[in-house]
Amino acid sequence: MKLSADIKAFQARLGHEFTNAALLVRALTHSSMATPNRDDNQRLEFLGDRVLGLVMAEALLSQDQGATEGQLAPRFNALVRKEACADVAREIDLGGVLKLGRSEMLSGGRRKEALLGDAMEAVIAAVYLDAGFETARGVVLRLWGARLGAVKEDARDAKTSLQEWAQARGLPPPDYVELARKGPDHAPIFTICAQLKSGQRAEATAGSKRQAEQAAARALLDQLQAE
Incomplete structure:
Protein backbone atom coordinates (compact mmCIF):
# COMPACT_ATOMS: atom_id res chain seq x y z
CA MET A 1 0.00 0.00 0.00
CA VAL A 151 4.88 9.51 37.79
CA LYS A 152 4.67 10.32 41.51
CA GLU A 153 4.34 8.21 44.62
CA ASP A 154 0.86 9.64 44.95
CA ALA A 155 -0.55 9.67 41.41
CA ARG A 156 -3.98 10.75 42.48
CA ASP A 157 -5.92 13.12 40.30
CA ALA A 158 -4.88 16.66 41.33
CA LYS A 159 -8.34 18.12 40.69
CA THR A 160 -9.91 15.52 42.99
CA SER A 161 -7.31 16.21 45.68
CA LEU A 162 -7.92 19.96 45.46
CA GLN A 163 -11.69 19.49 45.69
CA GLU A 164 -11.27 17.28 48.76
CA TRP A 165 -8.99 19.92 50.33
CA ALA A 166 -11.66 22.58 49.77
CA GLN A 167 -14.53 20.43 51.06
CA ALA A 168 -12.60 19.56 54.23
CA ARG A 169 -12.50 23.30 54.99
CA GLY A 170 -16.14 24.01 54.19
CA LEU A 171 -15.36 25.62 50.82
CA PRO A 172 -17.23 25.00 47.56
CA PRO A 173 -15.39 23.15 44.75
CA PRO A 174 -12.69 25.15 42.95
CA ASP A 175 -13.39 26.95 39.68
CA TYR A 176 -11.32 26.48 36.52
CA VAL A 177 -11.22 29.50 34.23
CA GLU A 178 -9.76 29.46 30.74
CA LEU A 179 -7.54 32.54 30.51
CA ALA A 180 -6.09 32.02 27.04
CA ARG A 181 -5.94 29.66 24.10
CA LYS A 182 -3.17 29.94 21.51
CA GLY A 183 -1.74 27.93 18.66
CA PRO A 184 -3.30 26.09 15.68
CA ASP A 185 -6.43 23.96 16.00
CA HIS A 186 -4.48 20.69 15.82
CA ALA A 187 -2.08 21.74 18.60
CA PRO A 188 -3.74 24.32 20.88
CA ILE A 189 -2.13 25.65 24.05
CA PHE A 190 -4.42 26.45 27.00
CA THR A 191 -3.81 28.63 30.04
CA ILE A 192 -6.12 27.77 32.94
CA CYS A 193 -6.56 29.37 36.36
CA ALA A 194 -7.64 27.22 39.30
CA GLN A 195 -9.20 29.35 42.02
CA LEU A 196 -10.90 28.92 45.38
CA LYS A 197 -13.64 31.07 46.88
CA SER A 198 -11.17 31.95 49.63
CA GLY A 199 -9.08 33.80 47.06
CA GLN A 200 -6.14 31.45 46.46
CA ARG A 201 -5.40 30.84 42.81
CA ALA A 202 -2.76 29.37 40.48
CA GLU A 203 -2.29 29.26 36.72
CA ALA A 204 -0.84 26.65 34.37
CA THR A 205 -0.36 26.18 30.63
CA ALA A 206 -0.53 22.89 28.72
CA GLY A 207 -1.45 21.30 25.39
CA SER A 208 -4.95 20.26 26.45
CA LYS A 209 -7.57 21.87 28.63
CA ARG A 210 -7.69 18.92 31.00
CA GLN A 211 -3.92 18.79 31.32
CA ALA A 212 -3.81 22.53 32.05
CA GLU A 213 -6.57 22.16 34.67
CA GLN A 214 -4.68 19.32 36.34
CA ALA A 215 -1.44 21.31 36.31
CA ALA A 216 -3.18 24.37 37.76
CA ALA A 217 -4.77 22.24 40.47
CA ARG A 218 -1.40 20.70 41.31
CA ALA A 219 0.23 24.16 41.43
CA LEU A 220 -2.49 25.45 43.76
CA LEU A 221 -2.17 22.38 46.01
CA ASP A 222 1.59 22.91 46.24
CA GLN A 223 0.99 26.56 47.08
CA LEU A 224 -1.54 25.71 49.80
CA GLN A 225 0.71 23.07 51.35
CA ALA A 226 3.60 25.55 51.47
CA GLU A 227 1.56 28.15 53.37
Missing part, protein backbone atom coordinates in the same frame (compact mmCIF):
# COMPACT_ATOMS: atom_id res chain seq x y z
CA LYS A 2 1.33 3.41 -0.95
CA LEU A 3 1.23 5.91 1.90
CA SER A 4 0.76 9.65 1.63
CA ALA A 5 3.60 11.96 2.59
CA ASP A 6 1.87 13.06 5.81
CA ILE A 7 1.40 9.47 7.01
CA LYS A 8 5.02 8.68 6.16
CA ALA A 9 6.03 11.67 8.27
CA PHE A 10 3.77 10.39 11.06
CA GLN A 11 5.61 7.05 11.01
CA ALA A 12 8.84 8.94 11.69
CA ARG A 13 7.25 10.77 14.64
CA LEU A 14 5.86 7.50 15.93
CA GLY A 15 9.22 5.76 15.63
CA HIS A 16 8.08 2.74 13.61
CA GLU A 17 7.97 2.10 9.85
CA PHE A 18 5.22 -0.36 9.05
CA THR A 19 5.76 -3.49 6.99
CA ASN A 20 1.98 -3.83 6.64
CA ALA A 21 0.92 -0.26 5.97
CA ALA A 22 -2.76 -1.26 5.90
CA LEU A 23 -2.61 -1.76 9.67
CA LEU A 24 -1.57 1.85 10.21
CA VAL A 25 -4.25 3.15 7.85
CA ARG A 26 -6.86 1.12 9.71
CA ALA A 27 -5.61 2.44 13.07
CA LEU A 28 -6.03 5.99 11.79
CA THR A 29 -9.57 5.43 10.43
CA HIS A 30 -12.37 6.66 12.68
CA SER A 31 -15.77 4.93 12.61
CA SER A 32 -17.23 7.97 10.83
CA MET A 33 -15.16 6.96 7.78
CA ALA A 34 -15.90 3.22 7.90
CA THR A 35 -17.51 1.52 4.89
CA PRO A 36 -18.21 -2.13 3.97
CA ASN A 37 -14.77 -2.13 2.36
CA ARG A 38 -12.95 0.00 4.94
CA ASP A 39 -12.55 -1.10 8.57
CA ASP A 40 -12.37 1.44 11.39
CA ASN A 41 -10.00 1.40 14.37
CA GLN A 42 -12.36 0.24 17.14
CA ARG A 43 -11.15 -3.37 17.34
CA LEU A 44 -7.55 -2.18 17.28
CA GLU A 45 -8.34 0.25 20.09
CA PHE A 46 -9.53 -2.68 22.23
CA LEU A 47 -6.26 -4.55 21.64
CA GLY A 48 -4.03 -1.50 22.02
CA ASP A 49 -5.49 -0.72 25.44
CA ARG A 50 -4.34 -4.15 26.62
CA VAL A 51 -0.89 -3.86 25.05
CA LEU A 52 -0.37 -0.45 26.65
CA GLY A 53 -1.54 -1.80 30.00
CA LEU A 54 0.91 -4.71 29.94
CA VAL A 55 3.83 -2.47 28.95
CA MET A 56 3.07 0.02 31.72
CA ALA A 57 2.51 -2.70 34.34
CA GLU A 58 5.87 -4.31 33.51
CA ALA A 59 7.64 -0.96 33.48
CA LEU A 60 6.22 0.10 36.84
CA LEU A 61 7.16 -3.20 38.48
CA SER A 62 10.70 -2.88 37.12
CA GLN A 63 10.96 0.78 38.09
CA ASP A 64 10.09 0.25 41.76
CA GLN A 65 10.54 -3.34 42.90
CA GLY A 66 9.52 -2.51 46.46
CA ALA A 67 6.21 -0.83 45.64
CA THR A 68 2.97 -2.34 46.89
CA GLU A 69 -0.09 -2.95 44.72
CA GLY A 70 -1.75 0.02 46.41
CA GLN A 71 1.12 2.27 45.36
CA LEU A 72 1.36 0.89 41.84
CA ALA A 73 -2.34 1.08 40.96
CA PRO A 74 -2.71 4.90 40.93
CA ARG A 75 0.55 5.26 38.98
CA PHE A 76 -0.70 2.73 36.44
CA ASN A 77 -4.05 4.52 36.11
CA ALA A 78 -2.31 7.86 35.55
CA LEU A 79 -0.25 6.40 32.71
CA VAL A 80 -2.95 4.47 30.81
CA ARG A 81 -5.96 6.75 31.23
CA LYS A 82 -7.50 8.14 28.04
CA GLU A 83 -6.24 11.64 28.78
CA ALA A 84 -2.62 10.44 28.89
CA CYS A 85 -3.08 8.64 25.57
CA ALA A 86 -4.57 11.80 24.06
CA ASP A 87 -1.66 13.90 25.32
CA VAL A 88 0.84 11.54 23.66
CA ALA A 89 -1.26 11.63 20.48
CA ARG A 90 -1.01 15.43 20.44
CA GLU A 91 2.75 15.32 20.91
CA ILE A 92 3.15 13.29 17.71
CA ASP A 93 0.32 15.16 15.92
CA LEU A 94 -1.76 12.05 15.42
CA GLY A 95 -4.82 14.25 14.93
CA GLY A 96 -3.31 15.63 11.75
CA VAL A 97 -3.44 12.24 10.01
CA LEU A 98 -6.73 10.88 11.33
CA LYS A 99 -9.25 9.83 8.69
CA LEU A 100 -12.55 11.38 9.74
CA GLY A 101 -15.99 11.73 8.23
CA ARG A 102 -17.09 15.22 7.25
CA SER A 103 -19.44 15.75 10.20
CA GLU A 104 -16.81 14.57 12.71
CA MET A 105 -14.18 16.77 11.10
CA LEU A 106 -16.44 19.84 11.17
CA SER A 107 -17.20 19.26 14.86
CA GLY A 108 -13.50 19.42 15.74
CA GLY A 109 -12.81 15.70 15.83
CA ARG A 110 -9.07 16.13 15.40
CA ARG A 111 -8.96 17.85 18.81
CA LYS A 112 -11.35 15.61 20.76
CA GLU A 113 -9.66 13.95 23.70
CA ALA A 114 -11.58 10.66 23.57
CA LEU A 115 -11.09 10.33 19.84
CA LEU A 116 -7.34 11.01 20.07
CA GLY A 117 -6.93 8.63 23.00
CA ASP A 118 -8.77 5.86 21.16
CA ALA A 119 -6.68 6.36 18.03
CA MET A 120 -3.44 6.29 20.03
CA GLU A 121 -4.42 2.92 21.48
CA ALA A 122 -5.28 1.68 17.98
CA VAL A 123 -1.88 2.74 16.68
CA ILE A 124 -0.18 0.83 19.51
CA ALA A 125 -2.14 -2.28 18.51
CA ALA A 126 -1.14 -1.76 14.87
CA VAL A 127 2.55 -1.66 15.84
CA TYR A 128 2.07 -4.83 17.91
CA LEU A 129 0.41 -6.70 15.03
CA ASP A 130 2.95 -5.43 12.53
CA ALA A 131 6.15 -6.18 14.45
CA GLY A 132 5.39 -7.97 17.73
CA PHE A 133 5.34 -7.12 21.40
CA GLU A 134 9.00 -6.14 21.82
CA THR A 135 8.72 -3.50 19.11
CA ALA A 136 5.42 -2.23 20.50
CA ARG A 137 6.96 -2.02 23.96
CA GLY A 138 9.88 -0.01 22.61
CA VAL A 139 7.56 2.47 20.91
CA VAL A 140 5.38 2.86 24.01
CA LEU A 141 8.31 3.30 26.39
CA ARG A 142 9.85 5.95 24.14
CA LEU A 143 6.59 7.90 23.82
CA TRP A 144 5.64 7.52 27.50
CA GLY A 145 9.19 7.79 28.84
CA ALA A 146 8.94 11.22 30.44
CA ARG A 147 5.59 10.35 32.02
CA LEU A 148 6.88 7.07 33.36
CA GLY A 149 9.88 8.83 34.87
CA ALA A 150 7.77 11.57 36.43
Whole structure:
Protein backbone atom coordinates (compact mmCIF):
# COMPACT_ATOMS: atom_id res chain seq x y z
CA MET A 1 0.00 0.00 0.00
CA LYS A 2 1.33 3.41 -0.95
CA LEU A 3 1.23 5.91 1.90
CA SER A 4 0.76 9.65 1.63
CA ALA A 5 3.60 11.96 2.59
CA ASP A 6 1.87 13.06 5.81
CA ILE A 7 1.40 9.47 7.01
CA LYS A 8 5.02 8.68 6.16
CA ALA A 9 6.03 11.67 8.27
CA PHE A 10 3.77 10.39 11.06
CA GLN A 11 5.61 7.05 11.01
CA ALA A 12 8.84 8.94 11.69
CA ARG A 13 7.25 10.77 14.64
CA LEU A 14 5.86 7.50 15.93
CA GLY A 15 9.22 5.76 15.63
CA HIS A 16 8.08 2.74 13.61
CA GLU A 17 7.97 2.10 9.85
CA PHE A 18 5.22 -0.36 9.05
CA THR A 19 5.76 -3.49 6.99
CA ASN A 20 1.98 -3.83 6.64
CA ALA A 21 0.92 -0.26 5.97
CA ALA A 22 -2.76 -1.26 5.90
CA LEU A 23 -2.61 -1.76 9.67
CA LEU A 24 -1.57 1.85 10.21
CA VAL A 25 -4.25 3.15 7.85
CA ARG A 26 -6.86 1.12 9.71
CA ALA A 27 -5.61 2.44 13.07
CA LEU A 28 -6.03 5.99 11.79
CA THR A 29 -9.57 5.43 10.43
CA HIS A 30 -12.37 6.66 12.68
CA SER A 31 -15.77 4.93 12.61
CA SER A 32 -17.23 7.97 10.83
CA MET A 33 -15.16 6.96 7.78
CA ALA A 34 -15.90 3.22 7.90
CA THR A 35 -17.51 1.52 4.89
CA PRO A 36 -18.21 -2.13 3.97
CA ASN A 37 -14.77 -2.13 2.36
CA ARG A 38 -12.95 0.00 4.94
CA ASP A 39 -12.55 -1.10 8.57
CA ASP A 40 -12.37 1.44 11.39
CA ASN A 41 -10.00 1.40 14.37
CA GLN A 42 -12.36 0.24 17.14
CA ARG A 43 -11.15 -3.37 17.34
CA LEU A 44 -7.55 -2.18 17.28
CA GLU A 45 -8.34 0.25 20.09
CA PHE A 46 -9.53 -2.68 22.23
CA LEU A 47 -6.26 -4.55 21.64
CA GLY A 48 -4.03 -1.50 22.02
CA ASP A 49 -5.49 -0.72 25.44
CA ARG A 50 -4.34 -4.15 26.62
CA VAL A 51 -0.89 -3.86 25.05
CA LEU A 52 -0.37 -0.45 26.65
CA GLY A 53 -1.54 -1.80 30.00
CA LEU A 54 0.91 -4.71 29.94
CA VAL A 55 3.83 -2.47 28.95
CA MET A 56 3.07 0.02 31.72
CA ALA A 57 2.51 -2.70 34.34
CA GLU A 58 5.87 -4.31 33.51
CA ALA A 59 7.64 -0.96 33.48
CA LEU A 60 6.22 0.10 36.84
CA LEU A 61 7.16 -3.20 38.48
CA SER A 62 10.70 -2.88 37.12
CA GLN A 63 10.96 0.78 38.09
CA ASP A 64 10.09 0.25 41.76
CA GLN A 65 10.54 -3.34 42.90
CA GLY A 66 9.52 -2.51 46.46
CA ALA A 67 6.21 -0.83 45.64
CA THR A 68 2.97 -2.34 46.89
CA GLU A 69 -0.09 -2.95 44.72
CA GLY A 70 -1.75 0.02 46.41
CA GLN A 71 1.12 2.27 45.36
CA LEU A 72 1.36 0.89 41.84
CA ALA A 73 -2.34 1.08 40.96
CA PRO A 74 -2.71 4.90 40.93
CA ARG A 75 0.55 5.26 38.98
CA PHE A 76 -0.70 2.73 36.44
CA ASN A 77 -4.05 4.52 36.11
CA ALA A 78 -2.31 7.86 35.55
CA LEU A 79 -0.25 6.40 32.71
CA VAL A 80 -2.95 4.47 30.81
CA ARG A 81 -5.96 6.75 31.23
CA LYS A 82 -7.50 8.14 28.04
CA GLU A 83 -6.24 11.64 28.78
CA ALA A 84 -2.62 10.44 28.89
CA CYS A 85 -3.08 8.64 25.57
CA ALA A 86 -4.57 11.80 24.06
CA ASP A 87 -1.66 13.90 25.32
CA VAL A 88 0.84 11.54 23.66
CA ALA A 89 -1.26 11.63 20.48
CA ARG A 90 -1.01 15.43 20.44
CA GLU A 91 2.75 15.32 20.91
CA ILE A 92 3.15 13.29 17.71
CA ASP A 93 0.32 15.16 15.92
CA LEU A 94 -1.76 12.05 15.42
CA GLY A 95 -4.82 14.25 14.93
CA GLY A 96 -3.31 15.63 11.75
CA VAL A 97 -3.44 12.24 10.01
CA LEU A 98 -6.73 10.88 11.33
CA LYS A 99 -9.25 9.83 8.69
CA LEU A 100 -12.55 11.38 9.74
CA GLY A 101 -15.99 11.73 8.23
CA ARG A 102 -17.09 15.22 7.25
CA SER A 103 -19.44 15.75 10.20
CA GLU A 104 -16.81 14.57 12.71
CA MET A 105 -14.18 16.77 11.10
CA LEU A 106 -16.44 19.84 11.17
CA SER A 107 -17.20 19.26 14.86
CA GLY A 108 -13.50 19.42 15.74
CA GLY A 109 -12.81 15.70 15.83
CA ARG A 110 -9.07 16.13 15.40
CA ARG A 111 -8.96 17.85 18.81
CA LYS A 112 -11.35 15.61 20.76
CA GLU A 113 -9.66 13.95 23.70
CA ALA A 114 -11.58 10.66 23.57
CA LEU A 115 -11.09 10.33 19.84
CA LEU A 116 -7.34 11.01 20.07
CA GLY A 117 -6.93 8.63 23.00
CA ASP A 118 -8.77 5.86 21.16
CA ALA A 119 -6.68 6.36 18.03
CA MET A 120 -3.44 6.29 20.03
CA GLU A 121 -4.42 2.92 21.48
CA ALA A 122 -5.28 1.68 17.98
CA VAL A 123 -1.88 2.74 16.68
CA ILE A 124 -0.18 0.83 19.51
CA ALA A 125 -2.14 -2.28 18.51
CA ALA A 126 -1.14 -1.76 14.87
CA VAL A 127 2.55 -1.66 15.84
CA TYR A 128 2.07 -4.83 17.91
CA LEU A 129 0.41 -6.70 15.03
CA ASP A 130 2.95 -5.43 12.53
CA ALA A 131 6.15 -6.18 14.45
CA GLY A 132 5.39 -7.97 17.73
CA PHE A 133 5.34 -7.12 21.40
CA GLU A 134 9.00 -6.14 21.82
CA THR A 135 8.72 -3.50 19.11
CA ALA A 136 5.42 -2.23 20.50
CA ARG A 137 6.96 -2.02 23.96
CA GLY A 138 9.88 -0.01 22.61
CA VAL A 139 7.56 2.47 20.91
CA VAL A 140 5.38 2.86 24.01
CA LEU A 141 8.31 3.30 26.39
CA ARG A 142 9.85 5.95 24.14
CA LEU A 143 6.59 7.90 23.82
CA TRP A 144 5.64 7.52 27.50
CA GLY A 145 9.19 7.79 28.84
CA ALA A 146 8.94 11.22 30.44
CA ARG A 147 5.59 10.35 32.02
CA LEU A 148 6.88 7.07 33.36
CA GLY A 149 9.88 8.83 34.87
CA ALA A 150 7.77 11.57 36.43
CA VAL A 151 4.88 9.51 37.79
CA LYS A 152 4.67 10.32 41.51
CA GLU A 153 4.34 8.21 44.62
CA ASP A 154 0.86 9.64 44.95
CA ALA A 155 -0.55 9.67 41.41
CA ARG A 156 -3.98 10.75 42.48
CA ASP A 157 -5.92 13.12 40.30
CA ALA A 158 -4.88 16.66 41.33
CA LYS A 159 -8.34 18.12 40.69
CA THR A 160 -9.91 15.52 42.99
CA SER A 161 -7.31 16.21 45.68
CA LEU A 162 -7.92 19.96 45.46
CA GLN A 163 -11.69 19.49 45.69
CA GLU A 164 -11.27 17.28 48.76
CA TRP A 165 -8.99 19.92 50.33
CA ALA A 166 -11.66 22.58 49.77
CA GLN A 167 -14.53 20.43 51.06
CA ALA A 168 -12.60 19.56 54.23
CA ARG A 169 -12.50 23.30 54.99
CA GLY A 170 -16.14 24.01 54.19
CA LEU A 171 -15.36 25.62 50.82
CA PRO A 172 -17.23 25.00 47.56
CA PRO A 173 -15.39 23.15 44.75
CA PRO A 174 -12.69 25.15 42.95
CA ASP A 175 -13.39 26.95 39.68
CA TYR A 176 -11.32 26.48 36.52
CA VAL A 177 -11.22 29.50 34.23
CA GLU A 178 -9.76 29.46 30.74
CA LEU A 179 -7.54 32.54 30.51
CA ALA A 180 -6.09 32.02 27.04
CA ARG A 181 -5.94 29.66 24.10
CA LYS A 182 -3.17 29.94 21.51
CA GLY A 183 -1.74 27.93 18.66
CA PRO A 184 -3.30 26.09 15.68
CA ASP A 185 -6.43 23.96 16.00
CA HIS A 186 -4.48 20.69 15.82
CA ALA A 187 -2.08 21.74 18.60
CA PRO A 188 -3.74 24.32 20.88
CA ILE A 189 -2.13 25.65 24.05
CA PHE A 190 -4.42 26.45 27.00
CA THR A 191 -3.81 28.63 30.04
CA ILE A 192 -6.12 27.77 32.94
CA CYS A 193 -6.56 29.37 36.36
CA ALA A 194 -7.64 27.22 39.30
CA GLN A 195 -9.20 29.35 42.02
CA LEU A 196 -10.90 28.92 45.38
CA LYS A 197 -13.64 31.07 46.88
CA SER A 198 -11.17 31.95 49.63
CA GLY A 199 -9.08 33.80 47.06
CA GLN A 200 -6.14 31.45 46.46
CA ARG A 201 -5.40 30.84 42.81
CA ALA A 202 -2.76 29.37 40.48
CA GLU A 203 -2.29 29.26 36.72
CA ALA A 204 -0.84 26.65 34.37
CA THR A 205 -0.36 26.18 30.63
CA ALA A 206 -0.53 22.89 28.72
CA GLY A 207 -1.45 21.30 25.39
CA SER A 208 -4.95 20.26 26.45
CA LYS A 209 -7.57 21.87 28.63
CA ARG A 210 -7.69 18.92 31.00
CA GLN A 211 -3.92 18.79 31.32
CA ALA A 212 -3.81 22.53 32.05
CA GLU A 213 -6.57 22.16 34.67
CA GLN A 214 -4.68 19.32 36.34
CA ALA A 215 -1.44 21.31 36.31
CA ALA A 216 -3.18 24.37 37.76
CA ALA A 217 -4.77 22.24 40.47
CA ARG A 218 -1.40 20.70 41.31
CA ALA A 219 0.23 24.16 41.43
CA LEU A 220 -2.49 25.45 43.76
CA LEU A 221 -2.17 22.38 46.01
CA ASP A 222 1.59 22.91 46.24
CA GLN A 223 0.99 26.56 47.08
CA LEU A 224 -1.54 25.71 49.80
CA GLN A 225 0.71 23.07 51.35
CA ALA A 226 3.60 25.55 51.47
CA GLU A 227 1.56 28.15 53.37
